[in-house]
Amino acid sequence: MLKKLVGRCIDINTPYCPCLLSETNHCTVCSHLKGEEVCDCNWSGMCILYEKQWQLKKNKWASDADAPVRLEADTEFGVKQKISEDTYLLTIKVTPELAQSLDKCGSFVFLRRPIDPQFYHFPVGVMKVIGNTIQVVIETIGPKSTRLLENDNNQVLVRGPYYNGIFGQPWIDNIEAGKILLIVGGIGQSPAIAVARQLVKKNNSIQAIVAPGKMGTVFISGELTELGINVQEVASMRQLGMRTLSEYLVDSQKCPELIVSAGPDDQHYGIIAALHAAGVNLPMAATNNTTMCCGEGICGSCERVIKDNKRVRTCKVQIDFNQFIQE
Amino acid sequence: MIKVIVVGGGWAGCAAALAASKAGAQVVLLERTDLLLGTGLVGGIFRNNGRFTAAEEAMAMGGGDLFVAMDANSRHRGIHFPGHSHASFYDVTTMEPLVKKILQNYGIDIKTRARVSGVVKHGKKIQYLTDDNEEIINGDAFVDTTGTTGPMGNCLKYGNGCAMCILRCPTFGPRVSLTAKAEVKEVMGKRADGTYGAMSGSCKINKDSLSSELKNQLEKEGMVVIPLPENLKKSGMLGKKACSQYAIADYAENIVLIDTGHAKLMTPFFPLDLLRTIPGLERARYEDPYSGGVGNSIRYLGIAPCNNSLKVDGIDNLFCAGEKSGILVGHTEAVVTGLLCGHNAVRCCLDMQYLELPPELASGDFIRFIHEQMNTEEGIRLRYTFSGSIYFERMKNLGLYSAQRGEIIERISRAGLADIYNTCLV
Numbered sequence: 205m206l207k208k209l210v211g212r213c214i215d216i217n218t219p220y221c222p223c224l225l226s227e228t229n230h231c232t233v234c235s236h237l238k239g240e241e242v243c244d245c246n247w248s249g250m251c252i253l254y255e256k257q258w259q260l261k262k263n264k265w266a267s268d269a270d271a272p273v274r275l276e277a278d279t280e281f282g283v284k285q286k287i288s289e290d291t292y293l294l295t296i297k298v299t300p301e302l303a304q305s306l307d308k309c310g311s312f313v314f315l316r317r318p319i320d321p322q323f324y325h326f327p328v329g330v331m332k333v334i335g336n337t338i339q340v341v342i343e344t345i346g347p348k349s350t351r352l353l354e355n356d357n358n359q360v361l362v363r364g365p366y367y368n369g370i371f372g373q374p375w376i377d378n379i380e381a382g383k384i385l386l387i388v389g390g391i392g393q394s395p396a397i398a399v400a401r402q403l404v405k406k407n408n409s410i411q412a413i414v415a416p417g418k419m420g421t422v423f424i425s426g427e428l429t430e431l432g433i434n435v436q437e438v439a440s441m442r443q444l445g446m447r448t449l450s451e452y453l454v455d456s457q458k459c460p461e462l463i464v465s466a467g468p469d470d471q472h473y474g475i476i477a478a479l480h481a482a483g484v485n486l487p488m489a490a491t492n493n494t495t496m497c498c499g500e501g502i503c504g505s506c507e508r509v510i511k512d513n514k515r516v517r518t519c520k521v522q523i524d525f526n527q528f529i530q531e
Numbered sequence: 532m533i534k535v536i537v538v539g540g541g542w543a544g545c546a547a548a549l550a551a552s553k554a555g556a557q558v559v560l561l562e563r564t565d566l567l568l569g570t571g572l573v574g575g576i577f578r579n580n581g582r583f584t585a586a587e588e589a590m591a592m593g594g595g596d597l598f599v600a601m602d603a604n605s606r607h608r609g610i611h612f613p614g615h616s617h618a619s620f621y622d623v624t625t626m627e628p629l630v631k632k633i634l635q636n637y638g639i640d641i642k643t644r645a646r647v648s649g650v651v652k653h654g655k656k657i658q659y660l661t662d663d664n665e666e667i668i669n670g671d672a673f674v675d676t677t678g679t680t681g682p683m684g685n686c687l688k689y690g691n692g693c694a695m696c697i698l699r700c701p702t703f704g705p706r707v708s709l710t711a712k713a714e715v716k717e718v719m720g721k722r723a724d725g726t727y728g729a730m731s732g733s734c735k736i737n738k739d740s741l742s743s744e745l746k747n748q749l750e751k752e753g754m755v756v757i758p759l760p761e762n763l764k765k766s767g768m769l770g771k772k773a774c775s776q777y778a779i780a781d782y783a784e785n786i787v788l789i790d791t792g793h794a795k796l797m798t799p800f801f802p803l804d805l806l807r808t809i810p811g812l813e814r815a816r817y818e819d820p821y822s823g824g825v826g827n828s829i830r831y832l833g834i835a836p837c838n839n840s841l842k843v844d845g846i847d848n849l850f851c852a853g854e855k856s857g858i859l860v861g862h863t864e865a866v867v868t869g870l871l872c873g874h875n876a877v878r879c880c881l882d883m884q885y886l887e888l889p890p891e892l893a894s895g896d897f898i899r900f901i902h903e904q905m906n907t908e909e910g911i912r913l914r915y916t917f918s919g920s921i922y923f924e925r926m927k928n929l930g931l932y933s934a935q936r937g938e939i940i941e942r943i944s945r946a947g948l949a950d951i952y953n954t955c956l957v
Contacts, residue, residue, distance in 0.1 A: 208665045236684045241719065241727070242832045243684040244711060246648050248663075248704030251683035254693065 209524040214368040217249045222256040225501050232521055275302045277362045278318050288421045290344045297337050298362050305365040307333040309398040310373050313364035324348050327496045329369045331394040341394035366499045371525045372489030375462055380406045385452060385460035389441045389467030390417020393424045395491050396466035404431045413448055415441035446474050453482035463488040472525055490525040494518045532557045533880040536670035538647050538709050541569025542862045543853025544676035545630055546869025550594055552637040554877035555957030560639055563646040564703045568627050571862050573697045573735055573819040575791030577601055579618035581917030581926045582863040583934050584893045591943035593953030594870040600629050606790055607753030613781035614919060617934060624792040646704050650712035655847045672848045672876040675709035679854040680830040682706050689728040691826025697819050710835040715845050720831030720858045721912045728832050734823035735793035736815050745811035749790045757786040763805055793818045799827040831858055839898050840885035841872040850876045857901040860916040867894045870952055877956050889946050893931040
């Protein structure tokens with residue numbers, strides 16, 4: 205099991221690296237592409253400066269404002285299920301390439317109506333990919349998400365893939381035959397399905413605590429049980445879920461090796477507090493709930509301050525949730 | 532027990548580990564790749580010109596184990612080639628296991644594939660190091676022999692790109708400087724034109740790819756000089772190389788091949804199609820760097836500022852040697868500085884006064900001279916070695932050069948340093 209998570213860009217060595225940040229010496233990894241004189245990275249993969257030199261020849265990043273920076277699909281969506289008052293499970297048929305690249309926990313896409321201006325794009329975590337169809341859950345509470353479903357619209361422009369939907373991704377990727385506690389609250393149920401599907405592939409034994417949260421419904425119990433996960437539904441995470449968690453932490457037989465928290469930041473902090481109270485130190489992967497606008501590390505809306513007073517753009521940088529200064 | 536951690540297993544690191552162990556410390560030697568010796572895996576030349584003096588000084592001071600091993604593993608001895616006298620060439624293909632064995636016999640804990648990536652210090656002292664797996668490595672004193680070459684981004688920015696050399700950064704991860712991680716501002720060497728860094732000065736051709744006549748001659752005589760065809764006599768290539776002792780006219784007009792197990796070609800790179808127009812080299816291919824037709828590794832991009840006891844400025848328990856300690860070239864130079872730095876690392880733990888080699892010794896004058904020169908704009912554009920160029924001239928002028936073993940032993944005992952490295956301090 206990895207002990208410590210190194211802060212690292214999620215897009216490193218993907219087709220989307222080096223990115224626009226490297227153009228202006230704002231890369232989060234390569235010291236040369238931060239404007240320094242000599243190498244000072246700790247990345248043992250393909251050298252980013254090298255990648256940049258080779259890729260310069262094809263000038264892959266957008267030359268004009270309308271050219272897509274990632275994959276885009278102009279398509280239709282269907283409402284598969286109305287989960288609660290403002291919560292909908294959507295299915296969207298996308299291109300095979302986009303669907304395939306999204307089939308990984310922590311991935312997300314940006315959605316908007318094709319006719320709307322760019323700033324209507326909003327990020328949504330991918331719950332599941334079946335064939336060329338992706339499933340997402342959206343809450344129509346803000347102006348952007350509400351507009352997508354207004355006037356019986358079924359047209360959508362999907363942009364992706366983006367990957368930094370979960371902090372602590374390497375922990376999830378590396379654990380095998382481990383004991384995992386999955387704590388799920390509210391809208392976190394959607395990413396929890398993606399996490400669970402990935403974790404069961406590697407022979408892990410998973411215990412889930414699920415609370416309905418603000419949306420008021422638990423809709424994933426059946427699916428989790430089918431995956432062989434032991435599900436415990438609680439009416440309130442704050443009152444009952446945390447108590448159950450504490451019981452797990454003090455019992456050496458039940459204590460997990462990894463905690464995955466899918467839900468609001470308050471839930472993440474609650475778990476950290478419970479870990480402190482129990483005096484145990486466990487790795488915790490947590491869903492990324494920051495507000496995002498561009499997804500490319502440019503706009504700065506997802507920036508958060510970490511403990512050594514540095515600022516990280518959470519749409520790109522992997523970091524231990526524990527490192528954030530509580531807002 | 533005193534614990535000294537040496538980071539970087541090149542010649543300098545091996546010598547530092549050896550000296551620290553002889554002085555009585557428990558020593559851990561950490562190496563990023565799976566082989567010791569670093570660029571010494573592809574070097575091979577020693578005892579040429581003033582390097583003879585320096586090697587004998589080290590032997591008389593009790594630090595001769597590595598030179599004895601090189602002597603024992605030499606393919607050729609007493610070779611004269613343009614500008615160089617009484618050179619020996621050790622066999623680069625068999626040297627590493629021998630050195631490893633010597634160090635292990637001294638009880639040194641060698642950890643290969645162990646890449647240090649972090650330094651935790653308290654005030655002006657290093658507390659511990661962390662490696663790639665976030666394992667903590669505790670020690671009392673630390674030695675930075677991580678060199679000044681690479682990783683890939685540096686070779687790209689200051690050279691012709693990664694030439695796939697023996698350092699193998701893509702496989703084993705980038706070189707990490709302990710000094711830089713301890714937040715000490717490093718010095719960068721310059722070329723004659725003022726740009727940063729310098730290119731390694733030789734490439735190695737696979738000996739079996741030479742014509743059989745050439746191969747036989749090379750193995751018999753140890754070296755071959757082939758005049759370059761008129762159209763290939765190049766200029767401008769000389770200023771770029773690290774090894775200024777070979778930056779003389781003879782090397783611009785001739786191809787000089789040396790038998791070090793490979794056929795060592797004394798030029799930083801040479802386009803393969805042109806190389807193959809030379810008689811005897813029609814089938815030639817490179818051994819190191821693999822892309823020797825295009826470029827070579829870039830060095831001197833991270834020199835630690837240090838004093839003449841080789842303690843790094845600003846950190847109380849960090850020492851450095853080899854290229855890390857100054858703009859120097861060669862295995863002999865690395866071993867000589869390595870011995871001093873390993874020895875002083877032990878003195879640091881015991882609160883003893885640091886050893887400085889006196890200017891009456893070639894090695895003592897060498898370290899002082901480089902450190903003085905590095906403070907000047909002209910000096911930072913040169914490279915220093917016992918074997919040629921500006922420093923060998925100085926050695927001769929000051930009467931420090933000698934090829935007489937007895938004379939050198941006498942010199943060391945006059946300085947009161949006989950067997951100093953063999954003395955257990957603990």
